[in-house]
Amino acid sequence: MQYSGRGWLGWVAMPYSTKIARMSDKRVIIAIDGPAGAGKSTLAKRVAEKLGYLYINTGAIYRAVALWALRLGVDLSDMHRLEQLAKEARIELTTGEGRVLLNGEDVTEAIREARIAEAASKVSAVPGVRRALLALQRGMAEKNSVVMEGRDIGTVVFPEAQVKIFLDAEPAERARRRALELQETGRAPDEQTVASDLKSRDQRDRQRSEAPLVQAADAEFVDTTGMSLEEVEEILLRLVRARTSNGRAAAH
Ligand code: DC
Numbered sequence: 001m002q003y004s005g006r007g008w009l010g011w012v013a014m015p016y017s018t019k020i021a022r023m024s025d026k027r028v029i030i031a032i033d034g035p036a037g038a039g040k041s042t043l044a045k046r047v048a049e050k051l052g053y054l055y056i057n058t059g060a061i062y063r064a065v066a067l068w069a070l071r072l073g074v075d076l077s078d079m080h081r082l083e084q085l086a087k088e089a090r091i092e093l094t095t096g097e098g099r100v101l102l103n104g105e106d107v108t109e110a111i112r113e114a115r116i117a118e119a120a121s122k123v124s125a126v127p128g129v130r131r132a133l134l135a136l137q138r139g140m141a142e143k144n145s146v147v148m149e150g151r152d153i154g155t156v157v158f159p160e161a162q163v164k165i166f167l168d169a170e171p172a173e174r175a176r177r178r179a180l181e182l183q184e185t186g187r188a189p190d191e192q193t194v195a196s197d198l199k200s201r202d203q204r205d206r207q208r209s210e211a212p213l214v215q216a217a218d219a220e221f222v223d224t225t226g227m228s229l230e231e232v233e234e235i236l237l238r239l240v241r242a243r244t245s246n247g248r249a250a251a252h
Helices: 005-012 016-023 040-051 059-071 079-088 114-123 127-140 153-157 171-184 191-207 229-243
Strands: 029-033 054-057 091-093 100-102 146-150 163-168 220-223
Touching (some): 040 054, 059 114, 059 127, 127 153
Antiparallel strands (some): 091 100
């Protein structure tokens, strides 16, 4: 199945509150937010597989816009041009393999570079960019139960999500995990550089004025420092069971 930004234009025309009221009987939204390297992607993917939900990595959407901006040589302080790009970008996420398409081109690997992460953090601080990408993210969960991960899913994208989790870990551990991840994809990162990159990105993501990274008041905080993937997964599945009817939307 594919999701295409173009296909959602009709959806956007309907007021958001109306859509949610109609859909709330069936769908379950699990929102996972937190800083880089907290384990969001790995865990969100595993939890989605266990529950048979769609996994949606919203960071990939911001990364795709950032990649396009860099390729076109757009100045990352040009807010107007960045907003325009975000509106025009055709971004598709495929299920299964989890490929990311930008204007029809597979950019799954290209958006994983460190310079793209940094650029995505800058691009995502532009209010017009966030506005342009909001409907796209909401549309991805229109027909399906989802595990969606990012920075503002529980606060802005789906404040009515049935399950909200804020994943975190100590900075040194997050940097270690990110360095390992990069090694696995054939890169040779320097742990010190990875740590300082993560730090500056997190600061920017937490301090921006529009939809900053912050724990939603009703989110569960999970510190994954020193925990195995299996342990965290078990905690998350327990939270899902507690807040839904065994992974299904609870009756209202
Ligand atoms: O999850 P990630 O590290 O791939 O995200 C890259 C950047 O995109 C991150 O530094 C901030 C931004 N982002 C965001 O602002 N909101 C989201 N929901 C997801 C990512």
